[in-house]
Amino acid sequence: MRNLPHDTPLLSPASILSDSWRRSQHYGLARDDDHRPVAGHEQLGESRHRYDWIARYASPLLAQLTPQFRTRAGVLVLSDPGGMVLESTGNSGFLQKAEQLALAPGNVWSEDARGTNAIGTALALGRYCEVSGKEHFLSRHAALFCAAMPVYSPRGELAGVIDISSPASLPWQDATQLLSRAAWQIEQHWVQKQITAGQVLVQLRPQGQPELAPFTHSLIFEDGILQGANSLACRDFGLQPQDFGQRHQDSIFACAMENGALAWMRDTAYQMHIDRAQKRPGVIVPDQRPGKPAEEPTALLAPSGVNLEKTLRVVNAGIALCINGETGCGKEYLGQHLYRQSKWRSGNFVAINCAALPEHLIESELFGYMPGAFTGASSRGYAGKFREANGGMLFLDEIGDMPLALQTRLLRVLQEKRVVPLGGNSAFPVDFSLVCATHRNLVEQVERGLFREDLLYRIQEFTVEIPPLRQWQNKGLFIEQLWSELGAPVRGIRLCQSVVSYLADCPWPGNVRQLLSQLKVLLALSDNGQTVTLCDLPDLPRSAHAPLSVPPTTRTPNETACHAPCINELEAIRISQGNMSEAAKRLGISRSTLYRRLEKQRA
């Protein structure tokens, strides 16, 4: 068992292990126990709904990491804070085995259920853990190597873990780096999505230390009071869950000064970065206090083909808006932008993913309930999402996936503008801006009997189509804006024109989401002051890599290899469908020579 290098080593790994074994015995477990704690379908659905951070912030990352598991036996697992596996993905061969090894969704890995194991012990201690082979308390898990990193919510609560499991004979040596980076990315995304109008996001970014580069300390303040933070900030500023909504930034920064946290940050040349909701990140000098943005607000990076001004007028008039577009093209991003600019910004922005709501929870979640309305209901009752959105914006994501029964009830709320909570008699009036989003063709859904026609007319009073990124007119400019939003100018890193043109020509099936993550990777891999050239491009996922101008080929690599002396660089790339390594091989040169030649041609 190992603990994370930057954790305070209060206990040695051996004592962590022996303490965990002692706890396992205390739970009444025996090493040869063979019971398999697995949650039912309903419980799994409930937990997935309750811990929707996994669907929102972790699943996209999982999808990005999955290719690493193609050639290595292993799986990535995400669990809730009770140790229940909610998602697993990875090497398909090992996944099958993992199902037998109980790593499929629904299996419970808390320490009291299975004794010492990475997921359960990481949750019990709130820190990174690796458990290998016979270190597992239950003998039947001795075939596994597992490493788990806790994930914390922006309010500093333990939200679950991300885990890598592989055969004990093939332990995942770089699990620490992969998991700490993944947990940080999830938390960072989560924190950034929390910021609402009037709040300020303070980010402390390391400068000049490539190994620290991706790790940013993030804190959210509203009127100077702490509202959120990632776990790095919680750790280094000594923040506790009870500090949220209570502690003032002055006291937080003063304490950090006193205990040396800020001095440590200055030593590692941190830059403080402030982002106000509605305003673009502004760089301020480190000794300036958070609260004032350094730059004037700018408009959002508008997707091409969308008339923002017209759309905002529609939203302000209370007209229901439907945003269509492929996944990752920025539907929710546009919704949030409209909300912040609109007259609805003093209310809440309430986003619901209709595809992720388990059917039996829908009613109580949307309509709310009265105290004691059903077994297990909170004694304080619950207002429900419709009422939470009152005076603000209700963003219904994946509306095309809403179950038919709920469509009927939604239509009634929209028509009557009143909500009756479960177990209640009186109706509460609601008034909100309705914005729906979908990647589906709703007219087709109506024809197939999957979507109510009357609801379609009600939610599609005005429609905006965000085109796929590959069809945007101004991709080069957009890439440069994103690059600068990511903070590249602060580090003096620029993209050379051939890189911008190359990226603009990639098809980006994952749209802005995919482009953004590739730019983040590129930035993380770059040195301060560097000009990024084609030679510096990391391997992009194959589907994103093939520039649009590359037509498919029917020739096999062997056929084309015979013609190698006759083809030039561009032909080789075309024939290789954009795979630069393959193209270089065809030409009999190295990948970097190929990039250098292309660079020369474009100059």
Ligand SMILES: Nc1ncnc2c1ncn2[C@@H]1O[C@H](COP(=O)(O)OP(=O)(O)OP(=O)(O)O)[C@@H](O)[C@H]1O
């Ligand atoms: N115009 C934009 N400018 C800057 N960032 C953007 C823009 N559009 C999208 N993004 C970023 O791209 C990512 C995906 O955007 P978003 O979640 O809004 O897409 P979506 O279309 O709602 O995706 P899905 O259909 O999968 O829910 C987010 O990180 C978002 O911040």
